[in-house]
Amino acid sequence: MRKLTFPIGGVHPEDMKYSRGHAIEVLPLPPVVYVSVAQHLGAPAVPCVAVGDKVKTGQVVAEPGGFISAYVHSPVSGTVKTIGPRADIAGRPVTHIEIVVEGDEWMEGIDLSEDLVTEIPTDREAVLEKIKACGVVGLGGATFPTHVKLNPPKDAKAECLIVDGAECEPYLTSDHRIMVEKPDQIVVGAAIMQMVLGGCRVVIAVEENKPDAIAALDAAIGRLGYKNIEVATLKMKYPQGSEKQLINAVLGRQVKSGALPISVGAVVQNTGTVLAVYDAVQKNRPLITNVLTVTGDCISGDRMHNYLFRIGMPLSYIADYAGGVPADAAKIVSGGTMMGKPIANLDAAAIKGTPAILYLSEEVTRRKPEGSCIRCGRCSDACPMGLEPFLLNRLYKADDLAALKENAVQDCIECGCCLYSCPSFIPLLDNIRMAKAKVKKL
Amino acid sequence: MTETILWTVAILAGLGLLLSVVLFLIAKKFRVEEDPRIDKVEAVMPGANCGGCGYAGCRAFAASAVAAPNLDNHFCPVGGNAVMKQVADILGYEVQEKAPMVAIVRCNGSCANRPKTSEYDGVKSCIAKASLYAGDTGCSFGCLGCGDCVAACQFGAIAMDPETGLPVVDEEKCTACGACAKACPKQIIELRKKGPRGMRVYVSCVNKDKGAVARKACAAACIGCGKCVKVCASDAITLENNLSYIDFAKCRLCKKCVAECPTGAIIAVNFPVIKPKPTPVEVKKEEEYA
Numbered sequence: 146m147r148k149l150t151f152p153i154g155g156v157h158p159e160d161m162k163y164s165r166g167h168a169i170e171v172l173p174l175p176p177v178v179y180v181s182v183a184q185h186l187g188a189p190a191v192p193c194v195a196v197g198d199k200v201k202t203g204q205v206v207a208e209p210g211g212f213i214s215a216y217v218h219s220p221v222s223g224t225v226k227t228i229g230p231r232a233d234i235a236g237r238p239v240t241h242i243e244i245v246v247e248g249d250e251w252m253e254g255i256d257l258s259e260d261l262v263t264e265i266p267t268d269r270e271a272v273l274e275k276i277k278a279c280g281v282v283g284l285g286g287a288t289f290p291t292h293v294k295l296n297p298p299k300d301a302k303a304e305c306l307i308v309d310g311a312e313c314e315p316y317l318t319s320d321h322r323i324m325v326e327k328p329d330q331i332v333v334g335a336a337i338m339q340m341v342l343g344g345c346r347v348v349i350a351v352e353e354n355k356p357d358a359i360a361a362l363d364a365a366i367g368r369l370g371y372k373n374i375e376v377a378t379l380k381m382k383y384p385q386g387s388e389k390q391l392i393n394a395v396l397g398r399q400v401k402s403g404a405l406p407i408s409v410g411a412v413v414q415n416t417g418t419v420l421a422v423y424d425a426v427q428k429n430r431p432l433i434t435n436v437l438t439v440t441g442d443c444i445s446g447d448r449m450h451n452y453l454f455r456i457g458m459p460l461s462y463i464a465d466y467a468g469g470v471p472a473d474a475a476k477i478v479s480g481g482t483m484m485g486k487p488i489a490n491l492d493a494a495a496i497k498g499t500p501a502i503l504y505l506s507e508e509v510t511r512r513k514p515e516g517s518c519i520r521c522g523r524c525s526d527a528c529p530m531g532l533e534p535f536l537l538n539r540l541y542k543a544d545d546l547a548a549l550k551e552n553a554v555q556d557c558i559e560c561g562c563c564l565y566s567c568p569s570f571i572p573l574l575d576n577i578r579m580a581k582a583k584v585k586k587l
Numbered sequence: 588m589t590e591t592i593l594w595t596v597a598i599l600a601g602l603g604l605l606l607s608v609v610l611f612l613i614a615k616k617f618r619v620e621e622d623p624r625i626d627k628v629e630a631v632m633p634g635a636n637c638g639g640c641g642y643a644g645c646r647a648f649a650a651s652a653v654a655a656p657n658l659d660n661h662f663c664p665v666g667g668n669a670v671m672k673q674v675a676d677i678l679g680y681e682v683q684e685k686a687p688m689v690a691i692v693r694c695n696g697s698c699a700n701r702p703k704t705s706e707y708d709g710v711k712s713c714i715a716k717a718s719l720y721a722g723d724t725g726c727s728f729g730c731l732g733c734g735d736c737v738a739a740c741q742f743g744a745i746a747m748d749p750e751t752g753l754p755v756v757d758e759e760k761c762t763a764c765g766a767c768a769k770a771c772p773k774q775i776i777e778l779r780k781k782g783p784r785g786m787r788v789y790v791s792c793v794n795k796d797k798g799a800v801a802r803k804a805c806a807a808a809c810i811g812c813g814k815c816v817k818v819c820a821s822d823a824i825t826l827e828n829n830l831s832y833i834d835f836a837k838c839r840l841c842k843k844c845v846a847e848c849p850t851g852a853i854i855a856v857n858f859p860v861i862k863p864k865p866t867p868v869e870v871k872k873e874e875e876y877a
Binding site: 229230232235236237238487489490511512572575576578579582 | 704705708709710712714715718719720721722723725727795796797
């Protein structure tokens with residue numbers, strides 16, 4: 146079978162997926178949860194409960210604050226104690242709804258059974274409305290509201306839905322576990338999205354380091370017998386899970402600078418999102434759970450876990466349940482080593498898109514002193530967008546915003562391949578990120 | 588040989604002469620008439636080209652001032668009233684005196700007051716740090732300490748104090764151009780009136796967290812207790828979002844709030860030090876008792 150990948154750039158970090166063999170465990174409920182109203186891209190949701198209100202699991206606690214926004218549901222049943230600012234993982238104050246847990250009584254009408262519902266609904270609008278009402282957002286990293294993404298402009302025709310199961314980030318295994326443990330649900334979810342997009346082709350793209358996931362999905366497609374759904378095996382390369390790179394790998398089409406994937410007829414959805422869509426449409430279950438990986442280079446294999454968590458659980462609670470923060474962890478990251486965000490505040494609550502708690506030791510995380518550019522060109526070779534990071538870095542230092550714009554600094558996807566490949570440890574990505582912010586202000 | 592050299596010199600000299608005449612004629616024909624007052628105004632400007640006035644540089648300011656009907660919207664913060672007086676004399680306008688301003692740093696979160704909660708080892712720039720997270724202390728509002736304001740100052744008026752980790756403004760050098768205030772991603776630098784003999788009272792904190800949270804993050808934080816608002820006789824202090832602010836226009840520099848503030852977030856600068864009067868203490872010698 147031909148293995149696909151994107152043609153330019155990319156790097157090959159060691160995949161470090163030590164936790165791939167650990168089945169998903171369900172975390173018990175903590176005494177208190179803190180539900181953030183900003184769990185998605187776009188406008189923060191607006192709380193619609195008051196202090197002292199009793200809420201049930203799955204009840205709406207915050208409503209969308211704009212067109213690009215999403216519903217937020219209570220992950221537990223209990224009493225709303227406070228509504229106010231609380232620090233998120235970056236330490237910035239965000240409105241959180243504090244709920245004291247008093248059990249786990251779900252709202253009526255939510256199907257909690259594990260029975261597979263294979264019948265695909267046919268009413269497109271009703272399905273989109275359900276996805277919106279269940280607060281489904283993209284779980285691949287950007288947390289873009291799914292109902293907006295599945296509703297492309299009328300003149301654009303979706304030709305292919307790509308389900309992103311690449312999981313190219315080192316260490317992360319949550320998508321892998323979902324694909325191994327819930328392949329049927331993912332295939333049904335993909336078939337629902339296929340219906341919404343008007344019966345296009347569906348490709349579930351998985352990297353070759355997950356053969357068990359590929360086999361499970363293949364078997365599920367054979368069992369369920371939906372038409373026009375297939376699994377594609379990708380070569381291992383970072384950043385394959387990035388939208389534009391994945392489209393290029395699967396369809397061989399390039400998305401133009403500044404254009405959306407729908408311009409080449411593609412829609413990309415993460416496996417986690419597809420599962421959330423299945424839960425929302427077939428089971429009426431809002432997005433209040435997700436899978437995260439607890440892993441790192443300073444804990445041993447038996448302390449690594451894949452957890453099914455509820456949103457609003459403090460990360461410190463999850464870390465404590467997993468055996469506490471290891472003493473030699475110098476940095477804790479939410480996500481993988483390449484694009485993960487550092488956790489400045491471990492007391493922050495988990496949100497819909499929290500991918501992992503990653504412990505990194507001093508040795509791997511400490512930055513090495515910056516040297517001079519030796520013009521080796523490795524950053525240009527590594528850039529999957531075909532940019533020249535060394536040049537952008539120099540232009541940023543010279544504060545030449547016009548030239549930065551001309552050299553397409555806005556096309557940078559911040560994957561970090563340049564930084565990863567630089568032998569002089571120049572903080573290319575940091576500077577390009579600042580350059581992007583400056584150019585955006587123009 | 589000699590002939591060649593002579594010819595060369597002659598041709599080049601002839602060419603030079605001819606082209607200079609052409610250039611002269613072109614310069615005469617396409618001469619741009621410019622108001623001579625622009626040059627005059629520019630000559631009295633400080634020439635720092637800092638952009639503090641809102642124009643691209645001193646010449647742009649001069650051109651705009653000459654074209655304007657009055658000087659109400661033009662003020663050079665660097666030159667101050669003296670320069671504006673000269674500009675007004677040249678243009679024959681009236682100009683109102685403005686109180687001199689100075690940049691103040693509204694954060695007192697020194698290393699001692701504000702313990703670090705994490706270590707930052709990224710690029711040493713406040714903008715980069717602010718784009719990543721709230722900061723390496725518990726306070727998400729205060730100074731990040733990477734010195735973007737120092738880099739922005741063209742007058743060498745701000746320096747980082749290595750002991751406190753906070754920027755310090757040199758009042759003598761500060762021209763109140765506002766470059767530091769623009770460079771600060773946390774907006775902790777404010778342009779404030781210098782005050783009589785430099786005396787001023789201000790709240791040196793921008794933390795909008797609730798009292799307990801703010802106090803936990805920083806020993807010198809404004810906790811929004813409102814004591815200063817109550818004690819102020821001139822209604823100069825307002826409390827909003829757990830943060831008090833002193834309106835300079837109303838403040839009468841009585842310093843009552845400074846004494847009242849439980850965390851020392853309100854700062855009074857340049858006040859003369861009042862020496863406590865030596866109270867006469869009678870020392871009785873033991874012999875007298877004897």
